[in-house]
Amino acid sequence: MNISITKTAAPKQKPDQSHLGFGIHFTDHMFIMDYTEGKGWHDARIVPYGPMAVDPSAMALHYGQAIFEGLKAYRTANGEILLFRPEKNMQRVNNSNRLLCIPEINVDDCVQAIKELVKVDAYWIPSAPGTSLYIRPFIFASEPALGVRPAHSYQFVIILSPVGAYYKEGINPVKIYVESNYVRAVRGGLGEAKTVANYAASLKAQVEAKEQGYTQVLWLDGVEKKYVEEVGTMNVFFKINGEVVTPALTGTILPGITRMSTIELLKKAGVPVSERKITIQEIYDAHAAGKLEEAFGTGTAAVISPIGEFSWNGNVIKVNDGKIGEVSQRVYDTITGIQSGELEDTFGWIQKL
Template structure:
């Protein structure tokens, strides 16, 4: 695609950048954002970088009423030599278009979206924190904007990219978290929207998370929505189990999100020669392996935390300690490798990083 230069309106009121030590996740936003509109007559049009500001939407805009929205999440990093790197952004925009298809939202030109992200980050480079565990979180999203109280696909949309300097997603960092198996609520079912990154999936997960948090757990382990027998995800992350030296992750089945970090982990494990399998795995199998001393590691994978080891698992009234409550060797190796590639500290032999000039 021929490089396109987008219209740019510089903010007249630049914000004070926060100290890295004060950063939480997703609470501070940069000075500018990217926006682009869609209409049935014109298609996607008017791409521009503008000052970060509230949106003006009609109260009848369909995003408020029928949940026709999709989003993505990825990060930018600064290397020791000052290079700005993105990690597999093409995969995020590919997935955004898969979500668009499921939600009846017009597809984006992925090359254009990536170029828009490059130019926005180039404008906001100084916002990228450099302290250990920090990064610039990137949130592309699309909302339906047609003012219409009828259940149908909207005829107008807005695509936006906003940026947020962040600290660690979980305060535990790479240290193990405690999780509870969810038996009452379900995250998604095959044929639903579980494999799309849409807001309704996350809204539906909040009650279970609230209940788990009240009992002292960091996250919930989701079971399938039909039999409540097979493991699907942990919180908003994909999940991996190391049993008898084999690493198992639930196979994609239409209700599990196709994680970019999940895909990266599978690539690394295969590259390193670990036996790794994508298949259905029952919670009963996991618990039995733990009782027999064969469950060696459990960890979640996702953009926000990269790797989140599991130290405690609650199921059926019992709480089990995984790997003596410490981070496992495989989880630590994956975390160190992915973060090393992301920050330019390790050679990127997979061609995963994209430099922003």
């Protein structure tokens, strides 16, 4: 794919690496590509980061026809730039696109677009331990028309944000509120797409959980309010009696790339792992029997987020005395080690720029 590059005439001041936060600062450039019906994806370009001219009737603003991705670029100790499984994110774009009636992208072209943009803004990749460059590709329906139907024109955009270390003072397991009222997604809905609707549906539950002192919610299935789905914006794993279990991909949860990597890593390490339906009752029963050994979320932002406590309809249980478990720590160390280039990548996950 031919990508035209227009460099900014006014580079921004880079933020202090010790106070990056998440998704607050953006780099000097962005990638844009247009889709027009009959013409396909065209006009791939890297341009200075800045506001886009969006028609007030752009369909994404009205009917939510939009999807996104999230991945990271890492700078190694010797200055190399690494990407973690970017092809998986771009493949997932097409899964999301199919559910949202958005025209598919060319996976290789879009991985190339990520690489070119990261190269142009390589200067922005932070190097302090735990920091990285968050990459946010997204597609939105840009056609200026009102009427509920798939749009005829779209934009594919990639923006970059230098982000801070998720855990600044060691990993602190989080408290999770098991959500019995609100539903994120249901069978026959958009749960397995990385699309705006699922995040909009999560806001109110998240706000109410925070007000009660919880970090995230654990979503249950929308039909029976019985099966465990995801935790906040992460996939969820449990270690019960020596076996690691995680909800199967039945269409209502996001097929996470950190989830996939965790499963592959555990299998290679000989840890029993299974993807299946898990009821919240089973988790509580395992705890009562002294067999709930660990619980953790997986996602791009934190990689591994250990869970120290659950609250379900007023019943509170502690996991592993509120401390990070051995498997959680090992998965965290291995994946972040491979991502930062400190550990050898025996999986073929890393792409060097």
